[in-house]
Amino acid sequence: MKILAFSSLYPPFYKGGYEIAAKSFIDNLRKRGHQVTVVSSKYGVTQDNENDPDILRNLHYLNFNHLNESFYIKFPWICSILSSIRRFILTIFNVIIAGKIIRRYDPDILFLWDMREISYHTVFSKVKKKIPIVIMVEDEVFNWHTINNRFFSTFSLSKDYIRFNHIFCVSKVMKDYAILAGYDINRISVVPNGISNDWLLKKITIKKPSGRLLYVGRLSKIKGIHNIIKAFNFLHKNYESDIFLTITGSGDQEYVTYLKALITKFNLMKIVRFQEKLSYQKLKDVYTQHDLLIVSSIYREPFGLILIEAMSRGIPVIASNIGGPSEIIKDQITGLLYAPNDPKDLARKIQHLLTDHALYNRIRSNAIAEVKNHYLIENVSNQIEQTLIGLLKDGRK
Known part of the structure; x- marks a missing residue:
């Protein structure tokens, strides 16, 4: 399979277990013979620290990095307006960049990880043909109703806007969120994170x-x-x-x-x-x-x-x-x-x-x-692989 994987961050640049888990899954899929290209943000990148041709760090990171959590709490409306305008402008650039990448690589599957800081619009506004789209849910993305979305919204996972072919959730907690958001329970499976x-x-x-x-x-x-x-x-x-x-x-x-x-x-x-x-x-x-x-x-x-x-x-x-x-x-x-x-x-x-x-x-x-x-990555990756293969078979019928 040719897989194009999108993630806001990707190791060695990471903030938590989300990005580490993404790399573990992707490395394992590559070991199984699948061609996986990662598309991520420019966060942390210099000319000297990235030489992997299968990792494209071309997208803009949308978060207002220089404002800490406390500043957001004290001045929410100011931060909301500034952050939303910035996200809106950078999302336009990301949509253009992602469109070129999707056309160039022509993937069999689009695999989405945490995309809040590169925008889900980046992908969905550019998918013209019927490419299966799956998402790994490791955070409350279906419950992401923050003040940042009130102006120039760059993020929405409404079931009427995005129709995923399959949703992988790392826990029953996340599965419950997906069901409450209105997604088909038959397209949701619980796949925990794994380690080597x-x-x-x-x-x-x-x-x-x-x-x-x-x-x-x-x-x-x-x-x-x-x-x-x-x-x-x-x-x-x-x-x-x-x-x-x-x-x-x-x-x-x-x-x-x-x-x-x-x-x-x-x-x-x-x-x-x-x-x-x-x-x-x-x-x-x-x-x-x-x-x-x-x-x-x-x-x-x-x-x-x-x-x-x-x-x-x-x-x-x-x-x-x-x-x-x-x-x-x-x-x-x-x-x-x-x-x-x-x-x-x-x-x-x-x-x-x-x-x-x-x-x-x-x-x-x-x-x-x-x-x-x-919780070994070799075992949990097998469930993901079989689901992806099934999606491709269904699409060819």
Whole structure:
């Protein structure tokens, strides 16, 4: 198959698990003999850092990068007008560029990933012939009704405007959004993100946790990191052994300032540290240097690739019982779930797992087996490949 894949960002430039998952799927499809060309934005590109002929970084990135999350909150209408005008103008350029690429490559399939920052209009306004179009939904794209769309709208996934041939959703949460948006349930399938086999810990031995906890991800209020710090305050007072927390990632600086103030308020400066965002491969070592991963989101997280990564390295996960993580974690079997936005419950679950060594090691073994059985990229890619082949066969009838 000749596949043209569109994504706002593509590694080595990425903001989260979305882009990493896209590369994993695409690499696997290429290994299976399919010709996949990626079309992405110019974000992060210089003359020296891109030499792959199968990656076209020609599109304009639409986001207002220099305005942080806090500025948007304080001045929403100003940001809305400026951002919408900018998106409208750049979308016109993207439509022209994408049209030329689609005509030149003449693909069998158009595979869309996260396109909000290059615009879905980029593709749909230029598809003249009947090319099957599929989308991988890893975020609330069907529920994307923000202030940015009120002026010069550049993004709409109304079922009356776009008719996808198939929708892949990374979780049941995302599938529910697609159904509520009016899409045909028979054209929707749940395909979780996957990781490569080399992430799996080859040998697992009995381990006594030493109290080293880890958070990995974007530093944003909806990620609930403040609840981890509050939970640490409870633990610091009541837990007899040493505990340490590493917060790895980057994000909204105003929120980071708030987190640091909270750490100072609770006198946790010696046991909580920040670490800059790391490359995907370096995270392997970071996971194995810690005892627990905390996923503290207070919103309906679509999936949570970091859970799969940690589980594959034999690191138990404690996650808030909401959204995608609650589908991945089987409570008391492959991890622990706690009540969202409840730092006291999180503290209890942390203490429980650090002190019950039998449960801790049982979860480690179960988590690795769960990843091996359900989340290896080789297995989940097969479902995508078979669906794409079926679409082409249907189109030739």
